[in-house]
Amino acid sequence: MDSSQLLKGVLDLAVLAVLKERDGYGYDVVRRLREAGLDEVGDASVYGTLRRLFKAGALTSYVVASDEGPHRKYYGLNDVGRQMYATSAKTWGSFSATMAALLKEERS
Amino acid sequence: MDSSQLLKGVLDLAVLAVLKERDGYGYDVVRRLREAGLDEVGDASVYGTLRRLFKAGALTSYVVASDEGPHRKYYGLNDVGRQMYATSAKTWGSFSATMAALLKEERS
DNA sequence: TGCCACTACCGCGCTTTGCACAGTAGTGTG
DNA sequence: CACACTACTGTGCAAAGCGCGGTAGTGGCA
Numbered sequence A, B: 001m002d003s004s005q006l007l008k009g010v011l012d013l014a015v016l017a018v019l020k021e022r023d024g025y026g027y028d029v030v031r032r033l034r035e036a037g038l039d040e041v042g043d044a045s046v047y048g049t050l051r052r053l054f055k056a057g058a059l060t061s062y063v064v065a066s067d068e069g070p071h072r073k074y075y076g077l078n079d080v081g082r083q084m085y086a087t088s089a090k091t092w093g094s095f096s097a098t099m100a101a102l103l104k105e106e107r108s
Numbered sequence C: 001t002g003c004c005a006c007t008a009c010c011g012c013g014c015t016t017t018g019c020a021c022a023g024t025a026g027t028g029t030g
Numbered sequence D: 001c002a003c004a005c006t007a008c009t010g011t012g013c014a015a016a017g018c019g020c021g022g023t024a025g026t027g028g029c030a
Helices: A011-021 A026-035 A043-055 A079-104 B011-021 B026-035 B043-055 B079-104
Strands: A059-064 A072-077 B059-064 B072-077
Touching: A011 A026, A011 A043, A011 A072, A011 A079, A011 B079, A026 A043, A026 A072, A043 A059, A043 A072, A072 A079, A079 B011, A079 B079, B011 B026, B011 B043, B011 B072, B011 B079, B026 B043, B026 B072, B043 B059, B043 B072, B072 B079
Parallel strands: none
Antiparallel strands: A059 A072, B059 B072
16 A cells, blocks of 8 residues: 555654654664654655755754765754644644544444 | 645545445535544545545445535445545554654653 | 525645655775 | 665655635525
């Protein structure tokens, strides 16, 4: 099945969630999301989301050199990002609860 | 917050869910979805979804005259639609579980 | 009679967003 | 030196939900 459409509007939240745990760079965020179960997420989607969130003022950004590869652009949550995470998580919670209730009506 | 993006890819499932309970026409499906909690769903989205699902062969369709207004175009699930509902519900279930797990990691 | 509200449907065009694809680099391995 | 892995970027596309406007049918009300 193609669950890519399900990510719409939720990838932001997912990225915020992993960054809330600890700062991370793009390639790392992709890995963490896939390990978390979102294995179909595209790398370009994550990079795009990070740039979008940064542009929206929700993330801090700093570049760190690496011994084993190219530089890494780290991202982390700031206050705006934490606020965004809180409200998004809440919205998602009520939305998924609504959907769960809708799907549970198995009285046919 | 704008939860419209959350509907992406899930509106199909929501529409299938209400039609699984019983047949319905567009305007009625909109009302039922809103009563279920998806109060921000646009009517054009539902009509579009119904047409799309019908075109995909998941729905039956029949027009019924009404005493109190315009005609009503009823839609109902066929075998394809029921199959689609089953797999979509399953996909949604695992996806939302993944998201729940991701959000629950409150160990900062 | 004229106006409005509610019901019911459709089409156009816009925006967001995830993604495929391609490209650029740095590092290490055979 | 080719290749794999790491790491980031840009372009352009397609799907989907929605705002808006339009078309009708019915009925109420002054």
